[in-house]
Amino acid sequence: MSLELFLDLVSQPSRAVYIFAKKNGIPLELRTVDLIKGQHKSKEFLQINSLGKLPTLKDGDFILTESSAILIYLSCKYQTPDHWYPSDLQARARVHEYLGWHADCIRGTFGVPLWVQVLGPLIGVQVPKEKVERNRTAIDQALQWLEDKFLGDRPFLAGQQVILADLMALEELMQPVALGYELFEGRPRLAAWRGRVEAFLGAELCQEAHSIILSILEQAAKKTLPTPSPEAYPAMLLRIARIP
Amino acid sequence: MGLELYLDLLSQPCRAVYIFAKKNDIPFELRIVDLIKGQHLSDAFAQVNPLKKVPALKDGDFTLTESVAILLYLTRKYKVPDYWYPQDLQARARVDEYLAWQHTTLRRSCLRALWHKVMFPVFLGEPVSPQTLAATLAELDVTLQLLEDKFLQNKAFLTGPHISLADLVAITELMHPVGAGCQVFEGRPKLATWRQRVEAAVGEDLFQEAHEVILKAKDFPPADPTVKQKLMPWVLAMIR
Numbered sequence: 197m198s199l200e201l202f203l204d205l206v207s208q209p210s211r212a213v214y215i216f217a218k219k220n221g222i223p224l225e226l227r228t229v230d231l232i233k234g235q236h237k238s239k240e241f242l243q244i245n246s247l248g249k250l251p252t253l254k255d256g257d258f259i260l261t262e263s264s265a266i267l268i269y270l271s272c273k274y275q276t277p278d279h280w281y282p283s284d285l286q287a288r289a290r291v292h293e294y295l296g297w298h299a300d301c302i303r304g305t306f307g308v309p310l311w312v313q314v315l316g317p318l319i320g321v322q323v324p325k326e327k328v329e330r331n332r333t334a335i336d337q338a339l340q341w342l343e344d345k346f347l348g349d350r351p352f353l354a355g356q357q358v359i360l361a362d363l364m365a366l367e368e369l370m371q372p373v374a375l376g377y378e379l380f381e382g383r384p385r386l387a388a389w390r391g392r393v394e395a396f397l398g399a400e401l402c403q404e405a406h407s408i409i410l411s412i413l414e415q416a417a418k419k420t421l422p423t424p425s426p427e428a429y430p431a432m433l434l435r436i437a438r439i440p
Numbered sequence: 441m442g443l444e445l446y447l448d449l450l451s452q453p454c455r456a457v458y459i460f461a462k463k464n465d466i467p468f469e470l471r472i473v474d475l476i477k478g479q480h481l482s483d484a485f486a487q488v489n490p491l492k493k494v495p496a497l498k499d500g501d502f503t504l505t506e507s508v509a510i511l512l513y514l515t516r517k518y519k520v521p522d523y524w525y526p527q528d529l530q531a532r533a534r535v536d537e538y539l540a541w542q543h544t545t546l547r548r549s550c551l552r553a554l555w556h557k558v559m560f561p562v563f564l565g566e567p568v569s570p571q572t573l574a575a576t577l578a579e580l581d582v583t584l585q586l587l588e589d590k591f592l593q594n595k596a597f598l599t600g601p602h603i604s605l606a607d608l609v610a611i612t613e614l615m616h617p618v619g620a621g622c623q624v625f626e627g628r629p630k631l632a633t634w635r636q637r638v639e640a641a642v643g644e645d646l647f648q649e650a651h652e653v654i655l656k657a658k659d660f661p662p663a664d665p666t667v668k669q670k671l672m673p674w675v676l677a678m679i680r
Binding site for chain 1: 509530536537539540589680
């Protein structure tokens with residue numbers, strides 16, 4: 197049995213792993229676990245990953261969660277080109293430096309618009325306007341740091357070639373973009389970076405990976421989104437409550 | 441100039457870096473950046489780290505932030521014993537997995553517990569509502585349960601039979617609510633014996649030394665108004 201990847205392309209970290217695997221020709225059996233339906237909290241999925249989170253990698257009996265851990269594991273196991281996760285001491289440190297900052301300032305923050313505009317309303321929850329505005333400010337602040345500290349004058353986030361960090365960052369940024377936030381307007385450096393990353397990955401792969409999230413507003417408007425199951429509600433409500 | 445580590449042992453990630461460097465006899469110059477005096481917000485420190493956070497590492501011209509990045513850099517550069525961050529692919533993935541998970545879970549809960557229980561009311565003189573405190577402590581409780589059930593389980597250490605970076609990062613986080621007077625290990629025998637194993641592996645003296653500051657957090661004198669004014673925006677951004 198080859199590797200199995202449990203994912204949902206609605207989710208940023210799922211997309212990062214998906215794109216990485218596809219770009220590097222890593223053989224994976226894809227298993228979609230519908231986040232909106234709440235399948236990640238189902239009894240079946242919890243047997244595989246008791247934390248109920250996506251993405252999850254299954255390599256025989258070895259089960260791994262956390263997208264950054266999965267990306268590093270795959271890059272080492274399949275010996276992907278060095279630029280993704282450089283063996284150079286300082287270059288590799290820069291990847292981890294980005295991932296640490298990303299966990300604090302990007303993750304969680306960039307996912308909020310989906311909860312505000314789509315997932316909250318799906319279960320009848322309205323996020324207060326002041327929280328929406330606070331989130332917008334946090335997004336703007338993070339983008340400034342991303343541009344000034346991590347991108348700077350470089351073509352990619354830590355150097356001359358694409359690294360895991362670029363993938364993680366791009367997929368998080370795509371989330372509010374899909375919800376109508378024009379993040380790249382007035383940010384030419386960031387827009388150019390995005391263009392470079394997408395050119396490297398290939399237009400077809402990007403389209404494939406992004407099509408679900410990019411159509412999310414349309415699906416919500418047409419009321420074609422799945423209905424969250426009762427098992428999913430507690431986690432959804434908790435997630436919404438934690439929006440600062 | 442050799443390796444410099446910019447730290448304040450009040451901060452959990454700083455404690456992990458400090459212990460790791462000391463334990464592995466990594467030579468470094470300690471540069472204290474006093475958080476409650478607001479030294480991290482100074483222009484001088486911004487030259488080292490424009491993000492104004494500790495820990496920070498300076499190795500000649502190379503400056504590095506983020507504790508996990510620093511720990512991994514030290515691990516590779518100083519060729520520490522394998523168990524800290526094993527070469528074995530799957531064993532290492534377990535450490536990576538824990539280090540990724542803890543950012544938004546244990547780290548967050550432990551930080552909030554300290555600030556809501558002690559630092560806001562005692563040091564900053566800002567009352568915290570009973571509901572807020574209760575919610576924070578409840579969240580801590582849930583996270584501790586996850587730590588035990590999903591990571592520790594029946595193993596000696598978080599990712600296997602030996603101590604690793606995961607244990608070091610976790611224990612230093614947990615000392616935050618301990619410093620705030622929370623019951624972290626009481627009623628959790630598995631976690632309590634794990635703590636003893638980690639302390640023994642690190643060395644009691646080093647462990648005590650690293651935690652002297654946090655264990656006195658309840659006794660910090662209240663901040664004077666100028667300091668409080670300087671610190672408030674930073675605190676509010678940190679606690680979100």
